Every structure is written in C-alpha cells, then in structure tokens.
Amino acid sequence: MGLKVLFVDQTGQLGGGELSLLDLIRGTGHTAEVVLFTDGPFRKLLEEIPVRVHLLSAGGAGEVRREAAMGALLSAIPSFLQLRNKLAHIARDFDVIYANSQKAFIVSALAKQSRQPLLWHLRDMLSAEHFSKLLRKVAVFTGNHAADLIVANSEATLESLVASGGRRDKATVIYNGISPAPFDSISDEQVLEIRKKLGWEGRFVAGAFGRLSPWKGQHILLDAITSIPTLHVAIVGDALFGEKDYAESLRIQAQQHGIEDRVHFLGFRRDIPELMRAVDVVAHTATAPEPFGRVIVEGMLAKRPVIATRAGGALEIVRDKENGLLVSPGDSAALATALMQLQNHSELRVRLATNGRLSAEREFSIQGMIHGIDQAIHQLGASQ
Numbered sequence: 001m002g003l004k005v006l007f008v009d010q011t012g013q014l015g016g017g018e019l020s021l022l023d024l025i026r027g028t029g030h031t032a033e034v035v036l037f038t039d040g041p042f043r044k045l046l047e048e049i050p051v052r053v054h055l056l057s058a059g060g061a062g063e064v065r066r067e068a069a070m071g072a073l074l075s076a077i078p079s080f081l082q083l084r085n086k087l088a089h090i091a092r093d094f095d096v097i098y099a100n101s102q103k104a105f106i107v108s109a110l111a112k113q114s115r116q117p118l119l120w121h122l123r124d125m126l127s128a129e130h131f132s133k134l135l136r137k138v139a140v141f142t143g144n145h146a147a148d149l150i151v152a153n154s155e156a157t158l159e160s161l162v163a164s165g166g167r168r169d170k171a172t173v174i175y176n177g178i179s180p181a182p183f184d185s186i187s188d189e190q191v192l193e194i195r196k197k198l199g200w201e202g203r204f205v206a207g208a209f210g211r212l213s214p215w216k217g218q219h220i221l222l223d224a225i226t227s228i229p230t231l232h233v234a235i236v237g238d239a240l241f242g243e244k245d246y247a248e249s250l251r252i253q254a255q256q257h258g259i260e261d262r263v264h265f266l267g268f269r270r271d272i273p274e275l276m277r278a279v280d281v282v283a284h285t286a287t288a289p290e291p292f293g294r295v296i297v298e299g300m301l302a303k304r305p306v307i308a309t310r311a312g313g314a315l316e317i318v319r320d321k322e323n324g325l326l327v328s329p330g331d332s333a334a335l336a337t338a339l340m341q342l343q344n345h346s347e348l349r350v351r352l353a354t355n356g357r358l359s360a361e362r363e364f365s366i367q368g369m370i371h372g373i374d375q376a377i378h379q380l381g382a383s384q
Helices: 016-027 041-047 059-063 070-075 077-091 102-111 133-146 155-163 188-198 218-225 244-256 272-278 294-301 312-316 332-344 346-363 366-382
Strands: 004-009 031-036 052-055 096-099 118-122 149-152 171-173 204-209 231-236 263-267 281-283 306-309 325-327
Touching: 004 016, 004 077, 004 102, 016 041, 016 294, 016 366, 031 041, 031 077, 041 052, 059 077, 077 102, 096 102, 096 366, 102 118, 102 133, 118 133, 118 155, 118 366, 149 155, 149 366, 155 171, 155 312, 188 272, 204 218, 204 272, 204 294, 218 231, 218 244, 218 332, 231 272, 231 332, 244 263, 272 294, 281 294, 281 332, 294 306, 294 346, 306 312, 306 332, 325 332, 332 346
Parallel strands: 004 031, 004 096, 031 052, 096 118, 118 149, 149 171, 204 231, 204 281, 231 263, 281 306, 306 325
Antiparallel strands: none
C-alpha cells in the first residue's frame, strides 16, 4: 500500500535534482504532493503529471547563498521560521517528508513532527568548493540529528558527507536514473534538420549542457577551442542563483578570443535530447567535483561520445578510454587534446558512444532509481 509523501524542494527552476525528482514522482507507487519555495517551470511540469504543488514564499531564506557566513544566516532566521510554520501546517498529514535539496532539508527538519520520518536526498558535494564551512556544519549537524535516512546520489557525495562529519550509518547511495526514451524518439532525419536550422551543417560541434556557473567550467571549454579553429561549441543553459555576471563573462571571453562566430549560446532549452543528438560530442567541464553528473549519462544515452573531468561522481560513470574520456579539472590543454582526438578519429567516437550507451542503460536505469527510493520510503513509513 502506498504512503502519502510530501516532496520538498527549494526551487521552481529546472536543475538536475529537479529533473530527477520529476522522474521519481512520475513513477512512484506512493501518493505525492510537492512544496516549492520559489516558482518556475518545474511547477508547471509537476502539475502536468498531475500532482498538487504548494508554493511557499521563502522570503529572506531564499537569499541565503552557498557561500553564506554567520551574518547572512542570522538575518534570515525570521524568514526560516516563517517558512517552517507554513511547511509544518502542510506536512502534518503526510507519512513521510522527502527533502530534495539542502535548504529544503533544513526547513523540513524544523517543520516535521517528532515521529514523522524525514528523508534527505543529498545531491550536493559537502565540500569547500560548493558550500561555506558554516553551511556544511549546519547541514551535517541537522542530518546527524534529524534525518531518518540520507540518500546520496553517488559514492563521492556520500564520502563528502562523511568527511564533513556526517554519519555513514544513516546514509545509502542510490544513483540517479535516466530514461533513454526521449533520446530514442529522435530520428536521424530530425537530427539533420536541427543541425541545418542551427547552422551546424559540415561542422564539428561540442556541446556543454547545464546551468552557467564558474564551477561548471564553461570558460574552460572556451579556452580549449581557441587552439582548434575548426571546432564549434554549443553552450546550452542559463545562469541560476545569482550567477548572471558569469554568463555575461562567457560572451565577453568569446569576443576577446575572437571565437564568437564559433560559440553558440542557446540559453535555457527544453529540447535537450534533440540538441544532445545534434552535437558531435558532449563536454562536461566542471572545475570542482560533480556530485553525480547527469549530463554525462544523458550524453551517453544520446549515443554521443563524452568527455568528463576526472573528479567526483564522474569517476563512477566514466571509465577512461572505455566509455568516455577523462581530463583533469581546469586543464584546458588536456580538454583541447581530447576534443581533437574525437574530431579526428571517427572510430574512437563510435566505440566510446556505443560503450557509453550500454553502460548508461545498465548502471543508471530509471526503474532502478524509482525502485530503490520507493523501497526506502516504504521502510521509513513502516518504522513509524
């Protein structure tokens, strides 16, 4: 018998964690409702399932950034308490609370009833590159004392939790699962039409997919192609969470290097499967360890060779020279070498793409993810 589960997320924007949650809710055997602290396209996709969405205003709590120090956190306490009260009123009738982000988890921990099970889906690396020391301490303390179960999206994410003082006995790893269906539904004729529409006919195009952020490393990719005059880049995504200055800096970088005619800024797009099928290679260029690396798996499902940085969750997806290529984070020269290898050797592209597709289907199935999380929720509900 299914349980009533309240899924809580801090944002209405579409990131990897939100796309994963969307897939989970579509396939779960439990009754779901969702709380969001900000509005955005995520809400509309949830309502199309359909699932009921409660939109709560985060107020000042929504302004607390990953690098926040004590002053910012203290000034946001009244907003956190107001948000806690609103969430507690909604959550009281649910069997399990499922927090899909760190901020959502902190508020959920404050809002839950004394014996109400709380699952924290940890989708971020708890490291200095991603969060301030203070926020890491708050998250780990709350996790150790309030979470009934912590689901990490990779072994790398789990180890970052433990290294920060988190309890290993409360945590388990369930990899994100991604459906191949959206990629398989696109014909070769459609791919050719997309490339023609975007002006990519006869060109070798590397695609970078995801939000525009310094640690995502799109600037490293632009550095790399300055030495490859025949290579084009598609930058797919937009800035979130106050990173508009970085997005503008990428355009300035392209102009300063004289490569603006080879860099295609496509902005936020919904047609990711189509665009991944249309590029020749998918480049993952994070300068800091990635918690998981959804884009890497998506690139594999699109049957495209993938280049990823040798750190974090990417190491659990890519086996170098077997199902993809690995380069050191921040090394634009190594990235350029890998890109040229793929551009010049079609048989290497085919071999990596074929092996990548097989490993992605086998190791990161959406059915496996849904089954694992549904079982975890069921066990929490049974422990009440």
